Amino acid sequence: MSAEFQEQIYRHTTASATRSWRERRGRYLLEGTRCKDCGAIHYPRRTVCSTCNSRNLEPFKHPTTGTIVMANICWQATGVHFGYGENIPRISTVIRLDDGATILAEVADTDIPKIVEGARVEMVLKKLHRESNSTWMYGYKFVVVD
Structure with a gap:
């Protein structure tokens, strides 16, 4: 209110x-x-x-594993005034799961040079964002496995 x-x-x-x-x-x-x-x-x-x-x-x-088909890196500004804080990468990828299904997901906790087409990834649960009622929304992201 x-x-x-x-x-x-x-x-x-x-x-x-x-x-x-x-x-x-x-x-x-x-x-x-x-x-x-x-x-x-x-x-x-x-x-x-x-x-x-x-x-x-x-x-x-x-399955919770797959390969990266395509990746896109978008630099997101942080801080009180956007553009004056630290820029962090948000890496959106198209992932083909091992059963052939294709999904759109983010890659987290991975160095940017490792995110290439054909890299193997595995699903992990992460905090996505905080809601207006102060609860955390969880969901899946992927990490590159070596």
């Missing part, structure tokens, strides 16, 4: 306990879906197969 608005303002970035509970298996275990009819795998989970339009899907746990 604020002094100007007495009612609580709904924010799209506020953590929802219900939504977090429903998405926990995908966020923490990389669980998607597999079509029982055509065998197509999907991440994140879906209710309809994008290959054959079947609704006959089952939960499927993807």
Whole structure:
């Protein structure tokens, strides 16, 4: 609440306990879906197969290892006034998991020269950001394994 608005303002970035509970298996275990009819795998989970339009899907746990297909480094400014603080890299990558599924994820705790196409990566759980209600949102990131 604020002094100007007495009612609580709904924010799209506020953590929802219900939504977090429903998405926990995908966020923490990389669980998607597999079509029982055509065998197509999907991440994140879906209710309809994008290959054959079947609704006959089952939960499927993807492997936590894969290879980097493409990487992009974006330098993010920190500090009170953006541009006057330290610049930190945010490394977004396209990762092909060992079962063939492709996901977009960040690479953390890795030296920048090691992040190249074809490098082997493994999933780890990390803090993603702090919500407006002071709770931490956790999720997956990847690290390069030697």
